[in-house]
Amino acid sequence: MKDKINVLIVGGGGREHAIAWSVRKSPRTDRLYCAPGNAGIGELCECVPIGAMEFEKLADFAQEKEIGLTIIGMDDPLAGGIVDVFEARGLRVFGPRKNAAILEGSKAFSKDLMKKYHIPTAAYENFDDPGKALEYLRTRARFPIVLKADGLALGKGVLICRDLAEAEDGVRQIMEERKFGSAGNRMVIEEFMTGREVSVLAFASGNVIRPMTSAQDHKRAKDGDQGLNTGGMGTFSPSPFYTPEVDEFCRKHIYQPTVDAMVSEGRPFQGIIFFGLMLTPDGPKVLEYNARFGDPEAQVVLPRMKNDIIEVMEAVIDGTLDQVELEFEDNAAVCVILASDGYPEKYEKGIPIEGFENFRDKEGFYCFHSGTRRDEQGRIVTNGGRVLGIVAKGETLREARTLASQATDWITFSNKYMRTDIGRAIDET
Ligand code: AMP
């Protein structure tokens, strides 16, 4: 066997907890650290109080602790160029460089890339002048229509507008009031598409891409896809709508063309590409790209992966991904997010959580922490809108859904809120 290595994970949410769990499982892992981590991640490794945007401090730490692999979980440090900083110091790091992370960091870039390389996506126009955007809306637009802030906006910079009045207001919010900050320096206006949404995460290395099993997120806060957009209220994997035919189409017309396009543009992509897809009546189309694992997609995809995550990540870095075949268990997983009541708007934090012991030694059940911390008395308390991701595996999606729903009862905190219909799409098939 190859040497053991010390590993550092950058981030502190449910996705990073799932990555940490997966890394801990690898026989290749020696010491494991996470910066900044959270209370749950702290059970698996040592959490280090360095922020994800403190690149030089993180690189100093990696040098001092002889870290053999740093895994960047989050989008902001990737878009900010953390990988370039690590590489300049000769440190091994998993994630795209700044010039490739732009695939997520700029929607205008990704739309232009798809147009140039004929990758199916919604028709669109880019704007950097609110006057021109308004003129377009008044003269040429069809409704409903979709407005997107160009830059990173915590998954919230997308407005679906039913009519001209809503769209005019949207342009004002994004470009004039700067509701999403500098993400709104530019914007994309695109055609509204209908269909099932599917998330496919893939390991990418230059021209080689290896897609993982599919998943579906539930972005709205309330049952029946009502309420405000959130970071994601729950996921299931695989998606029954992602058939072998859809997979074949996407590999040929979306996944491979995307990595090839990035190489042609002089921006080879190494890391995870997250394809947000919509299965429209005209075939699968790209809604968005992300340059990292999804949250909470990672929580249902990684527990089903049979490969050693360290081996796959090293193959991405070493350019040997063509020699890797990904394998997934022939089962299903469901993740239900336990959130703080009021999320994504106003909610209380610092509330004690009970019941973690119920997950101990329970095969096929996981409790991934999204927003938790230990208080002065050592109790685990809530520390965010999304608090925990309760995951269960089952032989079928239906079974996984039933088990996940039971396991949500094992945890209590006074302002616990969750959707009760995660994975219900399954009943419609
Ligand atoms: P995004 O961050 O680009 O994935 O957008 C967030 C959500 O907005 C997506 O998950 C979709 O539900 C919705 N959305 C984005 N673009 C479109 C579109 N062109 N047509 C319909 N819905 C969209």
Ligand code: GLY
């Ligand atoms: N679950 C959607 C995302 O991670 O952006």
